[in-house]
Amino acid sequence: MVSEYKPDFPEDADFEKLIDKYGEELGVLQREAHELDIPIIIVFEGWYDVFIGEVINRQLLPLDSRGFDFHFTDAPTSEENKIPFIFRFSQKIPPKGKIAVFDRSWYMRGLIEHLLNDSDIFGCSNLSKKSNIEAIFTEPANKEIINSPKFERMIKTFNDFEKTLSDNGTYIIKIYLGARKETREESHKIWKKIMPYNIDKRSTEKIYKKDIHVIKEVIEKTNTEYAPWNLYFVDKNIDEVTAGTMQIITQQIKKAIFDVKSKRALEENSVCALPKQNLIKTEGPLDLVDLSKSYTKKEYKEKLKKYQKKLAFLHYSLYLNKKPMVLVFEGWDAAGKGSSIKRIVQAMNPRYYRVIPTGSPTDVDQKYHYLWRFLDGIPPCGKTSIYDRSWYGRVMVERIENFCAEDEWKRAYDEINHFEKVMTNDGVIVIKFWMHISKEKQYERFVARSLNPLKQWKLTDEDWRNREKWDDYYAAVNEMIEKTSMKDAPWVIVEANDKYYARIKVLKTIVERIEEELGSKMEEMDFPVIGD
């Protein structure tokens, strides 16, 4: 049971003065949290409408505007509606040292959009026009909602989302502003008076009674250790409510600062060098690959034509069917990622695909959770994103080069699986290719590159440095493939010593997957393809 927060006010408190006092404290705490690089999320939810906006504004006033972002959560924009639900909020997480304040959040929107959409809450659906707060109060009956698998999935999505943030150092403060009966009636009267056009005629009381059970259930099930709820009743005047919420927030930020400081002190005092990365080469998926597979030039040309033709039609069908697709390309340097991608996009209309190259993170990227910078590329309904390297860098280069700590890359397997699950749950097709070549073949290609004036630029010192760590990468990739292969988001190891074989395998895999996804084999059709 989430218990009610009882503020600890001095007797006969002067709330105006208390607000000033907390405000001053908040300013100081914000700077301290900023210096410690702590990201903080403050979520406000509550009964409609208990003057949440006004209460929040008072918390914001003492803050330094360079240090916080405010997000008012309304119905999604048309673009937001085309990506998996939770990513709309992932995009708004605070960077290191900043505070993000949410006036309503994934909770409110989850409930509304959950109830509205019969088939698939988080799908690429055309949300009906009534995607507003009123729709929550229609059907289906509440007990049906609470017991539905969709409801469970929503709760899991929220908890996974908050856990990932918390694991990576974000402090989450969640405040639910409850209203007792008299307050609700009072608030209804005031709103009716000052904004008659904004308040509908129905009895908010009737709505409340029908609805509060669902909200209670959500609160209980998302009241976790890493992101607990603060339930606070607002049967007071607005000054007292403000002082109460400010007390909650200042206390929690103090706690965050204390936790971080003690954790860092411990780390400093422990005798700890970076653990030497001695990866042991164990048997794994890579050891089973038959790199001798190949096609003749004639076979290649025929198959290329056949599969590109199919892909052209199927890719356009994906667009018509509003199916998004994510293709991830990882592999050894010089394994042929680029040339395989080229054979794919030759068969696609550039209006419906994007190739997203992954370089080193910018200084802005580095202020966020490592998955954040990939959100921008997540395809909206009907579009395809092709990642040329991806978030898997976390468990390869970042692991091997010690760019992140051991617990960070170990946690990353789960985080990545959640991340991809959010997509596949939402109907995004996800295929991950590991382009595999032998160490000898890589050497051969490096040498060929260094001798070809048109391709010299492709070969850098870093490529040679990476090559020296071949065995470490080999072991890391084996582990990665084992830990992140999922039924809906499989790893496909591509035998790439022979370029012809590799390109066809990639094309064929994509074609077959789309056919599977679209339900039936599409009939062949004369569709224009750009020749090789």
Next chain:
Amino acid sequence: MVSEYKPDFPEDADFEKLIDKYGEELGVLQREAHELDIPIIIVFEGWYDVFIGEVINRQLLPLDSRGFDFHFTDAPTSEENKIPFIFRFSQKIPPKGKIAVFDRSWYMRGLIEHLLNDSDIFGCSNLSKKSNIEAIFTEPANKEIINSPKFERMIKTFNDFEKTLSDNGTYIIKIYLGARKETREESHKIWKKIMPYNIDKRSTEKIYKKDIHVIKEVIEKTNTEYAPWNLYFVDKNIDEVTAGTMQIITQQIKKAIFDVKSKRALEENSVCALPKQNLIKTEGPLDLVDLSKSYTKKEYKEKLKKYQKKLAFLHYSLYLNKKPMVLVFEGWDAAGKGSSIKRIVQAMNPRYYRVIPTGSPTDVDQKYHYLWRFLDGIPPCGKTSIYDRSWYGRVMVERIENFCAEDEWKRAYDEINHFEKVMTNDGVIVIKFWMHISKEKQYERFVARSLNPLKQWKLTDEDWRNREKWDDYYAAVNEMIEKTSMKDAPWVIVEANDKYYARIKVLKTIVERIEEELGSKMEEMDFPVIGD
């Protein structure tokens, strides 16, 4: 007259081979342009539908995906529709060293949205649902379009936009793919066959004849020295068309590279030290300010209450009337920008305002035109953005500290005036405040800050360094105010030696401006305001 581009092909050219050759060349040129940090824009416009998509895809294939972005220009999203028209495209300009390819652009959308919207093309309007390509072919009659002031304004907006980009080193390549009659009929037939559901029943010929005059007029009027059109007829097979456009693009990028190289060589050879910034203190607006203006505490409290109450109501009215507002705060260090902003936002609902602090540009920002990073803050309809420092840094700190070259900051006055004009033309309320104090008052406040433990953090070494350049700043500000004061976007100099007076003047200015904008004095009303 824009003349037709005649490609220079060898006799009996094998176009497939030519495409390969140009492709290789394009890859090399892209890398060279990247190394020279040249941003390039390639715009494709043309008759609907001459397989523009396919032609473009072939140009993109040889490019390195790290080095270009592709933008398919469709109807605006609901969010794009809430900001001034051209900013939708400004947001997509390429950073240094990158290529941005537009499949249709501001030209197509300008025409469509221009014709659709009777009252104000670039306004915060609810574009009707038929905001698609078909709507262009309805009313009004074409000669009315061409002669309308709205049409002229559109052309000016496009030319200003392209000139600013060009002045700052962006190369713009514009290609119009024309179609002769037989080609149009042929293309219509093909599309009808492969995508019958996508082609409407009307005769495209009838549409063409009605419409081509407007397009011709646009092409002629935007065929500038800094961004000329390449008119190319596609009465050929798709291979030949592709080879032709690739020839245009390779030639132009070569030219860009040559121009940049010769310019840089000249600069290196010229005997040139940075000009010493000896700003001469001349009479200007700042010299007329009466800094003795003040209010007593009692006067202040009364006026504060009165104006905040008004502002609360008026700000909500702006939201209801979908009016966006931009407030810019510039001023001396310790002049009270922050505390004035605080008094404003106390009277506003955080759902409808944002405070945007301006720090040093990030490494991403630095790859773009200096105005680019402010686009994200431009308020959508009904919202207010408050800039705490702004784009005026270009003609103050960047000028004085030599962060930009003399021709850059000199050009900035015009660029800023264009930038603000785009907003005010679109109905955005723009007010710019210069918070003015005396040098003695600044010293007094610096000392007070350094002695107050809660405010010490506000005072940095940089503040003292800036103070040493007081006279340079004084002259630069005088010049800035003279060169960028516009009727619709005025500078308001705030006498800020007395904080009470300053805060009230700011509030009063905003209140009066909104009243003026909303047409009639709004009656006073009991609206909830958060107390001081």
